[in-house]
Amino acid sequence: MYPDRNDFLNSHSLHYIEMALSTDRIERIAHPDGYGKRTGDCGDTAEFFLILKDNILQSVSFDIHGCMNTTACCNTVAKLAVGKTVEAAWEITPEIVDGFLETLPKDHFHCAELAVGAFYLALTDINVK
Numbered sequence: 001m002y003p004d005r006n007d008f009l010n011s012h013s014l015h016y017i018e019m020a021l022s023t024d025r026i027e028r029i030a031h032p033d034g035y036g037k038r039t040g041d042c043g044d045t046a047e048f049f050l051i052l053k054d055n056i057l058q059s060v061s062f063d064i065h066g067c068m069n070t071t072a073c074c075n076t077v078a079k080l081a082v083g084k085t086v087e088a089a090w091e092i093t094p095e096i097v098d099g100f101l102e103t104l105p106k107d108h109f110h111c112a113e114l115a116v117g118a119f120y121l122a123l124t125d126i127n128v129k
Contacts, residue, residue: 035048037121069111
C-alpha cells in the first residue's frame with residue numbers, strides 16, 4: 001500500500017517539504033575548497049563540498065546516502081550557508097536547522113546533527129589547506 005501523500009503534505013511545513021524534495025544542491029565537486037564527510041549512528045552518510053571566493057561560500061553542495069530527513073537537513077545547511085563568510089557559517093547549528101524546517105520529526109534531530117557535523121568538517125578542511 002502506498003503512503004497517503006496528503007498526510008505527508010499536511011503534516012510538514014512548506015520549508016520541510018521544499019528541503020526534503022529539492023535536488024538542485026546535490027552535486028559532487030571534484031576539487032572543492034572544503035570537503036567533509038560524516039556517517040551517523042543511524043547509518044546515513046552526508047558529504048559536503050564547499051567552493052569559496054574571497055572567504056565567501058559561493059557554492060555549497062552535498063551528497064547523501066540516507067533518508068528524506070537527512071536530505072532536508074543537508075539542503076537547509078546549504079541554503080543557509082551560501083553567501084556567508086566562513087566565520088559566519090560556523091554559526092549554523094542543528095537547532096537552527098531544526099527551527100528552519102519547523103516539522104523535522106523530534107526522533108530525527110540526529111539528522112540535523114549529522115548534516116551540521118559534516119558541514120563543520122568541510123569548514124575545518126578549508127582552514128587546513
